[in-house]
Amino acid sequence: MPRHTVSRKPLPLRRVLACIALSLIAALLLVWWPPAHAEDTDAGVPESPYFHVRSDDPGVDALPLKATQVDVRIAGVIAAVTVTQHYRNEGQRPIEARYIFPGSTRSAVHALTVRIGQRQIVAQIREKQRARLEYDSAKREGKTAALLEQERPNVFSMNVANILPGDEVRVELQYSELIAPHDGRYRFVFPTVVGPRYRSPAASKANGPLSATAHLQPGVASNVAFDMTVRLDAPLPVRDVHCDTHKLESLGLGTSHVQLALADDGPRDNRDFILEYGLAGERTAGGLMLYQAPPGADAENFFLALVEPPAAVAPVQINPRDYIFVVDISGSMHGYPLDTAKVLLRQLIGGLRPSDSFNVVLFSGSSRVLSEQSVPATQANIERALRTIDRAGGGGSTEIVPALRRVAALPKPADVARTVVVVTDGYVAVENEVFQLVRRNLDQFNLFAFGIGGAVNRHLIEGLARAGQGEAFIVTKPEHAAEQAQRLRRLIDSPVLTQLKARFTGLEVYDVEPAALPDVMAGRPVTLWGKWRGDPRGARLILQGHGAEGSYTDVIDAPQPDPDAVALKFLWARQRVAQLGDDEALMGGQTQRGPITALGLKYGLLTSYTSFVAVDQVVRTQHEATPVNQPLPLPQGVSALAVGAIDGPSISVVVPSTPEPRWPLALALTLLLVAVALWHARQTADTR
Amino acid sequence: MSQALTLECRPVRLRAPHWLALHALALWPHGVYVAQRAVDGSDDPLGVVALIATLALVASLHARLRLSPQLPWLAAAAVLALLANGAWWAGVPALASALVAAASLACALLAWWPRERARAPLLGLVLLTLPWLATLQFYLGWPLRVLTAQLSAWGLQLAGFAAERSGASMVVAGRLVIVDAPCSGVQMAWFAYFTACVGAAASGVSDRDFIRRAPRVGLVVLAANVVRNSVLVALESRPAALAPPWHEAIGLVALGAVCATVWLLMRRTRGRDA
Numbered sequence: 001m002p003r004h005t006v007s008r009k010p011l012p013l014r015r016v017l018a019c020i021a022l023s024l025i026a027a028l029l030l031v032w033w034p035p036a037h038a039e040d041t042d043a044g045v046p047e048s049p050y051f052h053v054r055s056d057d058p059g060v061d062a063l064p065l066k067a068t069q070v071d072v073r074i075a076g077v078i079a080a081v082t083v084t085q086h087y088r089n090e091g092q093r094p095i096e097a098r099y100i101f102p103g104s105t106r107s108a109v110h111a112l113t114v115r116i117g118q119r120q121i122v123a124q125i126r127e128k129q130r131a132r133l134e135y136d137s138a139k140r141e142g143k144t145a146a147l148l149e150q151e152r153p154n155v156f157s158m159n160v161a162n163i164l165p166g167d168e169v170r171v172e173l174q175y176s177e178l179i180a181p182h183d184g185r186y187r188f189v190f191p192t193v194v195g196p197r198y199r200s201p202a203a204s205k206a207n208g209p210l211s212a213t214a215h216l217q218p219g220v221a222s223n224v225a226f227d228m229t230v231r232l233d234a235p236l237p238v239r240d241v242h243c244d245t246h247k248l249e250s251l252g253l254g255t256s257h258v259q260l261a262l263a264d265d266g267p268r269d270n271r272d273f274i275l276e277y278g279l280a281g282e283r284t285a286g287g288l289m290l291y292q293a294p295p296g297a298d299a300e301n302f303f304l305a306l307v308e309p310p311a312a313v314a315p316v317q318i319n320p321r322d323y324i325f326v327v328d329i330s331g332s333m334h335g336y337p338l339d340t341a342k343v344l345l346r347q348l349i350g351g352l353r354p355s356d357s358f359n360v361v362l363f364s365g366s367s368r369v370l371s372e373q374s375v376p377a378t379q380a381n382i383e384r385a386l387r388t389i390d391r392a393g394g395g396g397s398t399e400i401v402p403a404l405r406r407v408a409a410l411p412k413p414a415d416v417a418r419t420v421v422v423v424t425d426g427y428v429a430v431e432n433e434v435f436q437l438v439r440r441n442l443d444q445f446n447l448f449a450f451g452i453g454g455a456v457n458r459h460l461i462e463g464l465a466r467a468g469q470g471e472a473f474i475v476t477k478p479e480h481a482a483e484q485a486q487r488l489r490r491l492i493d494s495p496v497l498t499q500l501k502a503r504f505t506g507l508e509v510y511d512v513e514p515a516a517l518p519d520v521m522a523g524r525p526v527t528l529w530g531k532w533r534g535d536p537r538g539a540r541l542i543l544q545g546h547g548a549e550g551s552y553t554d555v556i557d558a559p560q561p562d563p564d565a566v567a568l569k570f571l572w573a574r575q576r577v578a579q580l581g582d583d584e585a586l587m588g589g590q591t592q593r594g595p596i597t598a599l600g601l602k603y604g605l606l607t608s609y610t611s612f613v614a615v616d617q618v619v620r621t622q623h624e625a626t627p628v629n630q631p632l633p634l635p636q637g638v639s640a641l642a643v644g645a646i647d648g649p650s651i652s653v654v655v656p657s658t659p660e661p662r663w664p665l666a667l668a669l670t671l672l673l674v675a676v677a678l679w680h681a682r683q684t685a686d687t688r
Numbered sequence: 689m690s691q692a693l694t695l696e697c698r699p700v701r702l703r704a705p706h707w708l709a710l711h712a713l714a715l716w717p718h719g720v721y722v723a724q725r726a727v728d729g730s731d732d733p734l735g736v737v738a739l740i741a742t743l744a745l746v747a748s749l750h751a752r753l754r755l756s757p758q759l760p761w762l763a764a765a766a767v768l769a770l771l772a773n774g775a776w777w778a779g780v781p782a783l784a785s786a787l788v789a790a791a792s793l794a795c796a797l798l799a800w801w802p803r804e805r806a807r808a809p810l811l812g813l814v815l816l817t818l819p820w821l822a823t824l825q826f827y828l829g830w831p832l833r834v835l836t837a838q839l840s841a842w843g844l845q846l847a848g849f850a851a852e853r854s855g856a857s858m859v860v861a862g863r864l865v866i867v868d869a870p871c872s873g874v875q876m877a878w879f880a881y882f883t884a885c886v887g888a889a890a891s892g893v894s895d896r897d898f899i900r901r902a903p904r905v906g907l908v909v910l911a912a913n914v915v916r917n918s919v920l921v922a923l924e925s926r927p928a929a930l931a932p933p934w935h936e937a938i939g940l941v942a943l944g945a946v947c948a949t950v951w952l953l954m955r956r957t958r959g960r961d962a
Contacts, residue, residue, distance in 0.1 A: 024771070366864055368929070402864065409862075656863075656929060658920035659870035660913075661939035663732045669940050670879045671737075673947045674886050681890055 049196030049643050052214040052631030061091035064163060065099055065630045067225040068269065070190060075233045076289075077306055078567045079177045079188055081107070087160055087169040096139065096161045096625040100213050100632065102191035105154045105458045107175040108567075108574035109606035114146045114160075114614040115170040123148065123614035125604045127597055131611035135159065138615040142622055146171050148612040151210050152431065153581065154459040155194055156606070162625050173612075176567035176574075180306060180525050185240075190273040192226065193455050195635045196332060196642045197429045198398040210429040214631040218640050222633040226269035230260040236279040244476065245274045245454065271454035271636040274476070288541050290532065291568040292561035301561065302568040303509065305528040307554055309497050309520045310547050320355035321492070322374050322416045323348075324407050324445070327389065328424035328452075330364040332642030334394030337453040341423045343478040344450060345389050347485035348421060352377035359410060360385045363403035364396035366656065373411050395641055398428050401437060408441045418445040419492060422464060426457030427642060432585040434460065438467040439586050446470050448488055455635035466582070469518065497545050497552060500526065506539035507532050507558060513575045520545075529572045536561060573603035581608065704753045704800040708746075711796040714769055718789035721782045725819035734878055738816035741882070745810065745889050749802060757799035765799060768792030783823055790814050805889075808898040812885040816878065824874045830856060832872040835910070840867075840918040849922060860925035867921075873913030876943055880909045883947045887954035901953055908949050916942035 054062060067086040072079055081104075087097050103109065112123035123146065126134065131147060138145035139161035146169075147159040163169050179186050194213055216222065232238050238258045241250060246268060251259040260275070262268055287306065293299040325348065327341060345360075352358055357374040358381075361367055370388055375381045404422075412418050428434075438447055447468025451461035452475050465472035471491055473484045497520035502512075512530035520526055526543060539558035546552060577599055584592040593609055600610030634642070660666065712719065726733040746753075772789035776782075794814040798807050833856040841858055844851035851860045858865045884905045888898045919938055923930045 024767075399864075402862075406862070656924040657866040657868045657871055658917045658924070659868070659935060659939070660873070660875045660916075661936045661943065663734065663875060665936060665940060666875060666879055666943050667734065667737060669944055670883060670947055673944060673951070674883060677887065677951050678890055 048198075049213045049215055051640075051643055052216055052629075059092040060626050060628065061089050061095060062628055063223045063630065064089055064095055064097040064160075064628055065224050067227070070226075070228040072188065072190070072228065072230040073233070074179055074186075074188060074230065076235065077179050077181075077186075077304075078565070078571070079179050080174070080567060081177065081190070082172060082174050085158065085171045085173075087163055087167075087171065089163040089165050089167050092165050094162050094164050094621045094623050094625040096159065096627045097163055097630055098211075098627060099158045099160075099630040100151070100194050100211055101156055101158065102194045102455075103154050103156055103175065104177050104189060104191065105462050106574070107154075107177045108570035109148070109150075109156070109173055109175040109612075110570045110604050111172075111174040112146065112148050112612040112614060113172045114144075114616075115172070116144055116167065116616060119616065119618075121146075121614040121616055123612040125601055125606070125610050126613050127601065128609050128611045131613040134613050134615060135161065138162075139625065142619045144169065144616040144618075144620055146612075146614045148173060148606060150606050150608050150611070152459050153578065153608075154191065154457070155210065157211055162621055164621055176570050178304075178306075178527070178571055180527060181308070182524060184308075185276055185278050188230070188273075188275045189458070190228065191455060191458065192269040192271065192273060193632050193635050195425060195427045195453075195455050195457060195638060197427050197457070198330065198332070214629045215643055216631050216633050218634050218638075220633070221267050222269055222631075224269060224630075226262075228262050228268075228273060230275060232258040232260070232277065234258075234279055238277050239280050240276070240278045242276045243274065244276075244480075245271050248275075267633065267636075270633040272456075272476070274474075288556045288558055289565055289568065290536055290558060290561040291565040292563060293569075294563075300569070301532045302565075302572050303528075303530055303532050304568050304571070305502070305526070305541055305556065307526040307528075307541075307543055307556065309524065309526060310549075310552060320353070320357070320416060322412060322418040323352065323356060323358040323377075324361060324374070324410065324418065324420045325349065325358065325385075326361045326363065326403060326407055326420060326422045326424075327392070328364070328398060328400065328422075329362050329392040329394050329396075330398035330427075330642075331395050332398065332425050332427040332638055333452070334639045334641040336637035337425055338392065338394045340475055340478045340481060341450075341452045342389055342392075344423060344452070344475055344481035344485060346386060347482050348488065349377075349382050349385055351485060351489060352382065354378065357416070358385070360388060361403055361407055362388070362392055363399060364394075365399055367399070367403040367406050369406070369410070394639075398424075400424065400428055401430055401433050404434065404437050408437070408444060412444060419470075420445045420447045420468065421450065421488070422447060423450045423452060424456075424460070425453040425638075426451055426460035428457070428460065431457075431460050431463055432588075435463050435467040435582065435585045436588065438464060442467075442469065448473065448491075450475055450484065453635060454637055463582075463585075471524070497526075497547050500543065500545035500552075502526075502528055502541060502543050504532075504539060504541055506534075507536055508534045511572075511576070513572065513579060517545075529568075529575050531572070570603060570605060573599050573605050577605065577607050704750075704757075707757070707800070708793075708796055711765060711769065712793060715772060715789040715793060717776050718772060718782075718786040721786055722817065722819060731819040731822045732875070734821065734882075735817040735819055738813050738882060741886055742810070742813045742817065745813065745886075746797065749805065752802040752805075753800045754802065759799075761795050761799035761801075765792050765795035768795060783818065786818055787815070790818055806893060806895045806898055808895040809885040809888040809893070812881060812898075812902075813889070816882055816885065821874055821878060824877075825869050825872060829869050829872040829874060832874065832910075832913075833867045833869070836871065836873060836914055836917050837867040839910075839914040840921055843914065843918045844922060847918075847922070849925065851921070858921055860921055863925045865921045865924045867917060871913075871917060873909055876913055876946060877906065877909045879943060880905050880946050880950050883950045884954050887951045891954060891956040893954055893956050898954070904953060905950050908946055908953070912942045912946045912949075 064087045065085060066088045069084040071082045089095055114121045114123065128149065135145050135147040142162060144162045149157050151157055158171060160169055160171060179188055196213060196215055197210060234256045237254055237256050239254065241253060241258065247263040249261045249263045289304045291302045293301055325345060327345065329338060333341065349358065354377055356377040358377050359374045360370040370385050407420055447464060448470040449461045449464040450473045451458065454476050456474060462472045473488065475481055475484050500517040500520060502517060509530045509532050512528065517526065536558040541556045543554040544552065577596055580592040580596050596607050597609040599605065600607035606612060722735060725731050726736055768788055769792040772785050772792055775785035775788060794811045797810060801807055801810065837853045837856055837858050841851045841853040844860060849860055851858060856867050858867060884902065916939055920935060
């Protein structure tokens, strides 16, 4: 090629050299800064529920909890529960097992014991931060240690550090619980699994931290062998033992001593265990119980009064009411729970009287109302509401607080009483904020909460009802919906026992809980706790109030003190802690930290500010333990949507956003415009 | 002696398409990476469009390509090709080494590029063949969303709405609206710069003017995205949810306005670009 064809201009060598130099520097920088690789050790602590991913490291046992054994003994109205968790490390490296598990909302956890081989360590109650320090210190030193913390009144976390390869560690915790009869029936509930809770990004810190839970994929069974035995010791023969959730084998039915054991072949730990039973005769067990402590300087005696209310009477005239149905259609409600909720709502809304008015609020990430103000319960409006509910498919997050705020802002006629009915599985972590909101709006409505599903968040459901001066209902199956809807109507329509007052004669009582007795709904017993001094012989409890048929009085003679009823001490303290917790939720912050801590330490009780810690004194390893989060099964009927997975389109109320158009449309438009512009430019050039 | 001379001259005797094809072949790992990203769903396959536009532009100027390449550009292309492949084997992030490879290919093209044609639009188009969107969303998405949400909030406040920004979300009349990743305007920016490159190449804007006007394209995109976002947020704040077709329609109107503005911006100004 002749050289004269090449440009004769001086070569821009300087520019080329600069360009090459810059490129070299850029390349060197890229090589110098190695690309980032994700490693588990670098990962931050997750904040939301997530699916467990099985590690490919054969040296680490990722599923250290092998079995859970629950032994329940119900004597009268008090259940003593022992939960034994068996941990075994089948890997080759020491591990720290972490397990989030549920408890009853009313449980008073008062003891923890750890067994390593033949050694037994009794855990001590400590202020929460101190317990954590002791545990961390023992973990660093290579000692086996266990830490039991309360994250919510019904959610606990167990940490067991330095489980060496081949170790068998048994952790045993004990709690007591009051089994109060409702409508003459006793109900014992043992939750087996924590559902995946939605954490609102806008949630305030008032709710306290809640650990993220690792979950197994839907359909994956838990590796944990779960077994349970129940022994009922009642003053009268036990009848109508009923368990809808699990298959049972029984012994001694019809007598006053009944033994029950699980007989399910399939998964047992993916739903609440709910046992119902009644006693022969018309009255329930209960009345007045006294516990007398052994003599001593700090001896305290406790009492529990559990009084059945009078039978409900249907009123002559029923005033019209305004109902707001607040329905959770978030991801965790997708499928079976939402189907159950729809059946329930058909029952509730379909049973409204024409004189009533109602509205429906559907919420997930955002909320949507049926109408800007309540509409009369005409057939057309009811059908419209049911169609709206039927279209809801379940998806998105669970922003319950904005939804309740919206309910509070809905206009209400001054002369009509409003009832808010919340239908949810309660899989949120903003309980305190919700309770605060409901309490602040008590002048506008009272609230009834329906928990839907096999393993609902009872802390939220029961707390909502308590804060809203209503009742909590749990619906585990669609076929129970009609019965529960009927129960709600009965509660709302039937008159209650009001202006109730309790006084003792012949006995000095103090520290009585609750300080003022609430109005009594039909079927719910009057429960009173406290301490006593003096001689109980000849003492009486007198209850006075107003019922549907005029004034009401009940007199109960004090029995002989029962030296074995030590559980009354824990249950009284638990009741006081719950009351302080409610106050704290209303005021915000940690205003009751001091009193709750003092109660926890004095009575050896697990609370939000006190934890159990057990430390082995033997240094057993020099290697750092690998943390392992024991995964939980998804609760029965809960889909992967609850953890954020997307398994198909659904119509739901999600938080709206403002996405750009889809790229094929945008591309088509851009190419069209460019083509037109090019054509126009060519036309213009041709014209010139 | 004569054989040595023939060898020395062989590179310049190759015609541009062959040379470029061989150069592209030398960069095959990066090509495979870009192709994989285009089809595996990890990014929108818009790079294919930029590639077609680049090829169309080269084909349209085929007759005017230099007969022999400019050696400095060719040298830069060779060095960058070595760097790109070295970076690839050294484990440098694939997009970073693909960027060097794209720059190398652009240099190879520019070696044959007609003297009177601007080089920057071609370089822009070659760079747009890379799978940028997901990466830009990751690194630039958040600040862009926050900026868009803040400007939208101010705009809506001026229009009488009770609008507030909270992170990259907005609360308008008590209703939460998220300005999430697909709202950041990154996709709109891609289309805007694509239009700018094609427009500049078609109108013959000089390199200097193209580079000077390129930042204005970014401002046009930002403004249009704020307007689009504000309109959608205002409509979403009503009790009834906005149907998806409305989102598409409003987004397309905004994009059309951006493309038209950018095209006008990249027109050759008589006298100055001549």
